[in-house]
Amino acid sequence: MELILKDFLNITRDSVLSVCESLLYLFCPPTCRCCGRMIPQRTDMLCRACWEGLQTCISGDYCPSCGRDASRYAIINNRCAACQEDIINFEGIVRAGAYHDSLRDMILQFKFYEATEYKGLLCDMLNSVLKTGSFTEEIDYFVPVPLHWLRRLDRGYNQSMLLCEGIDTDKAEINTDLVRIRNTQRQWNLSRSKRKKNVEGAFAVRKGHDFSGKTVCLVDDITTSHATLNECAATLKQAGAKNVYAAVLTVAAGRLD
Ligand SMILES: [Zn+2]
Numbered sequence: 601m602e603l604i605l606k607d608f609l610n611i612t613r614d615s616v617l618s619v620c621e622s623l624l625y626l627f628c629p630p631t632c633r634c635c636g637r638m639i640p641q642r643t644d645m646l647c648r649a650c651w652e653g654l655q656t657c658i659s660g661d662y663c664p665s666c667g668r669d670a671s672r673y674a675i676i677n678n679r680c681a682a683c684q685e686d687i688i689n690f691e692g693i694v695r696a697g698a699y700h701d702s703l704r705d706m707i708l709q710f711k712f713y714e715a716t717e718y719k720g721l722l723c724d725m726l727n728s729v730l731k732t733g734s735f736t737e738e739i740d741y742f743v744p745v746p747l748h749w750l751r752r753l754d755r756g757y758n759q760s761m762l763l764c765e766g767i768d769t770d771k772a773e774i775n776t777d778l779v780r781i782r783n784t785q786r787q788w789n790l791s792r793s794k795r796k797k798n799v800e801g802a803f804a805v806r807k808g809h810d811f812s813g814k815t816v817c818l819v820d821d822i823t824t825s826h827a828t829l830n831e832c833a834a835t836l837k838q839a840g841a842k843n844v845y846a847a848v849l850t851v852a853a854g855r856l857d
Pocket residue numbers: 632633634635636637646647648649650651
């Protein structure tokens with residue numbers, strides 16, 4: 601008798617859940633987080649077209665020094681044609697993908713529109729490129745590119761810190777001793793030279809902390825002119841860092857070329 605009652609309750613519960621799911625699907629259908637099209641399952645997160653767009657973004661070659669799109673056959677002295685004359689203060693870079701299609705949309709939503717649900721997927725992509733990085737094994741610290749505390753308060757999170765938290769590593773630690781001491785102007789509409797000026801002297805290492813002899817990997821979502829990464833790398837080297845690398849989701853340098 602007891603068994604029959606248990607079965608009956610289980611069947612009733614499953615039926616209620618199934619009706620609730622159907623109603624939810626009817627009145628609030630799952631949609632692609634990127635383009636808004638309807639998708640079959642809420643857990644899919646993206647529609648088929650956006651998943652395919654993402655695959656295209658992450659498959660191309662790039663320059664190991666600046667991260668711009670570049671064929672591996674066009675790299676001379678570890679640099680592509682576009683960055684031969686550039687001043688780059690970090691030793692190398694890995695990027696998750698090219699700045700277009702679904703990846704660009706996801707990163708912009710992650711950065712500006714609180715789409716922190718992308719964290720897992722973006723971190724998986726970053727972990728996958730870090731596995732291919734020639735420097736990954738040397739890293740002592742992953743350092744998120746810091747936001748000024750006022751910007752952090754306004755946004756509610758530092759997207760670079762979220763990325764650091766999702767990095768899969770046994771040896772390296774997250775280090776937050778690099779801070780932004782000046783609330784710099786947003787860089788989106790600035791030229792390459794103005795970006796450089798904008799971040800000059802904007803970073804410092806907390807008093808009493810140093811990076812002597814350490815290999816550091818800066819983590820950021822997007823780099824465009826490399827002005828921020830360059831300034832952070834210079835600040836870390838002044839604090840004793842032996843080598844500084846960068847791991848980013850994407851490089852939007854083409855916007856300024
Ligand atoms: Zn989509």
